Amino acid sequence: MRHAMATAEVGDDVYGEDPTVLKLQQLAAKAMGKEAAIWVPSGTMGNLSAVLAHCHERGSEAIVGDESHVYQYEAGGMSCLGGVAFNVIPTDLNGELPLEALSAAIRPDDQHCARTALICLENSHNRCGGSVLSLEYMQQVKALADAKGLAVHLDGARVFNAAVALGVHVSAIAHLVTSVQFCLSKGLGAPAGSMVAGPKHFIDRVHRLRKMLGGGMRQVGVLAAPGILALERMSRRLAEDHYNARYLAQELSKTPHVDINLDLVHTNIVVFRLLKSSQLTVEDLVDALQQHGILCLPFRGGVRLVTHNDVSAEDCKQAIVAIRSLLEFARAIKFNGTGNSHANGAVSNEAFALKAYE
Ligand SMILES: Cc1ncc(COP(=O)(O)O)c(C=O)c1O
Structure with a gap:
């Protein structure tokens, strides 16, 4: 990875001119089976920008588990910086948000209530000891979200670990959510960086938010190069x-x-x-x-x-x-x-x- 960093072809990524970043973004979108993907400096910024992109109307609400990383360890950024209300529900031991609680947490379309915009899942689940959500469970959450017109964001910091545990291609997991954030660091071993993948119009919004949050970086191909190795080799x-x-x-x-x-x-x-x-x-x-x-x-x-x-x-x-x-x-x-x-x-x-x- 250090060699890849030293020899990376670079350009100015704020202008979309870094070939190594562009290649990584294409590879990530393909791996996830999504229209587009964008590099971000950290998993926290990936989750933050994704949630703000989904909950773009200030005062809207994201349903999150009480043991989720977005709720426990991301400094409340979504509320503080984006005006997003957390609707916190209990997390089962295996990382699932019980479907009944999830369904009950969705607000009616009523002037008294915040507007529910998003459900956040985590797979594998950090605070639940790296446990994995099954595809069947995720399919049920997707069905509920579709029926209610909600988006689902997956904190997939370790989604490649989840895919290996389930014995499926990672796109089978990503297919069940609107957007996914995954870390190139952690188990994939890159020094830094995460990817957010989803529909093109959504990634365009994340791109603007990344800039707003200070995550637009110049010759960042030096970090994308080990990211490509992380994605292509380390995931195996x-x-x-x-x-x-x-x-x-x-x-x-x-x-x-x-x-x-x-x-x-x-x-x-x-x-x-x-x-x-x-x-x-x-x-x-x-x-x-x-x-x-x-x-x-x-x-x-x-x-x-x-x-x-x-x-x-x-x-x-x-x-x-x-x-x-x-x-x-x-x-x-x-x-x-x-x-x-x-x-x-x-x-x-x-x-x-x-x-x-x-
Ligand atoms: C599940 C999960 N999501 C997000 C993150 C945040 O990643 P980062 O440390 O790159 O901001 C972590 C970090 O441990 C994590 O475990």
């Missing part, structure tokens, strides 16, 4: 990440003092919880793993692991050894006052500063 290797994530999840399910719902591990994200019996807090485990070069996050009361191009099967084996050793060590300190690490000595006592139990 995601099954390996899913395999590694499955391995992690299965081993964790056999690890004492760990709780994990294997039914929700569909893609490259693994979320597990520590039982009280572990004698360890999530934060201490995350800190200790970091000292062993294993980077993960405290997440919704548990620990979130993500597999990607730079995490090998061997790395996953070592992560499991480290987690088990740390758990054993924590209990040994609690109950014996001393911690001798087992598991091939993978974890040294000194490296594991268990602040809470000193």
Whole structure:
């Protein structure tokens, strides 16, 4: 990717003259089966510009899940910058917005109500541990939206992971929504950038909004070039990440003092919880793993692991050894006052500063 960046043919993309950006946009539109696509600097700007393009009448409303990225992690930009009201409904464990709640959330055409303009879905679903919405479910949402004259926007930051998990071409997912945002970074490994794809008139609107938001950039072919590799090559290797994530999840399910719902591990994200019996807090485990070069996050009361191009099967084996050793060590300190690490000595006592139990 660095080589592609260094050798990229570039032009001024504000004037639509960057050949590498134009090529990426064509490839993205084709991959999604949409009329047009546009490069944006981040997933957040992609979602923001797409939602503002759909909800162009100020005071209109977007139905979003309470666990969705657009609602939880995008700084309320749609309300703040676009005058879009969020109509927030509960999210099921697997990332679905229950159809009944969705249907009930759509406002009547009444002067007292904000005008419902949009339904936002997320696939795969970040806060639901990378779980995947089925095509059947998405088809039902589309039918509801069509019947009510609403658009559907998909936050498909990881839509290629969803496609691999479902065993379908990504266009089969995109076909069920009006617009889709997907990230070239994250699992696809590009340093930056996202794409928004949809009907031509909609992408024209997103283009103007991108400019308004400061996302019109000049020789941005240096970022589109790795984006092309992300789209064409990296999307083909995601099954390996899913395999590694499955391995992690299965081993964790056999690890004492760990709780994990294997039914929700569909893609490259693994979320597990520590039982009280572990004698360890999530934060201490995350800190200790970091000292062993294993980077993960405290997440919704548990620990979130993500597999990607730079995490090998061997790395996953070592992560499991480290987690088990740390758990054993924590209990040994609690109950014996001393911690001798087992598991091939993978974890040294000194490296594991268990602040809470000193
Ligand atoms: C589901 C989802 N949507 C959107 C984004 C935003 O992407 P970015 O960080 O590029 O703004 C993320 C980032 O983690 C995400 O997980």
